Amino acid sequence: MSDDAIKMPVDVSCILHLLPHRYPFLLVDRVIELEPHARIRVIKNVTYNEPFFQGHFPGRPVMPGVLVIEAMAQAGGLLTQLSTPKDEHKEGQLFYLVKVDNCRFSRMVGPGDQLDMEVKLKRLIRNMALYECCARVDGKTVASAEILCAEGKEA
Template identity: 85%
Template structure:
């Protein structure tokens, strides 16, 4: 998409065109800020209806940290997709999580929270992007990580 074609906020119907993830694994609801090729901010509304809360944990629902990391990776994928011109998008194009460094969880995320995810591009190397990611709830950091994603090859 070109810069002028991107209308914020980017809603879930547009996100579904940009990411291959579907229920129950789509972990981004809305993009609220975008600086193409640099940074993005997106929201995941966490509700008690999330399927993982049944077992994680009964009576004390907590969003698994691995899913917070996955949400960050999906937001990184949206930054890559929204920064690319439309003609660069390929049907069925997949990006894979390759590496996670310095993952840190400072607070729990649970039902009723709005997970605010900020992702910044640290470096792009051929078909890979290295992202700095921070998750916040009510302005307070809940998680952070450095994530490396790579475009899948046919």
């Protein structure tokens, strides 16, 4: 996508073209801010209907921290995809989470929360991207991490 073709907000129908994830693993609902090659802000509306709440935990639903990390990684993927000109997108291109550093969880995320995630591109290294990520609910930080993603090799 060229920078001038990106109109905010980017909705889920566009996100489905940019990420390979599908229900129940697509964890980004909307892109609300974008500075190509620099930062992105996305939201995930957390509802009681999420399948993980059945077992995590009965009577005290909490979004698993690993899924908050995954949501931030998906936001990083969107930053990369939205920053890449459309004619440079590779069909079937996949990026994998390869490292998580300095991960901190400070609050629980539950039904009714809106996860507001900001991801900044910290560094590009060949086929890898290092992201600085922060997730908030109601302006309060719930999680933060540095995430490294790498382009998968063709089989």
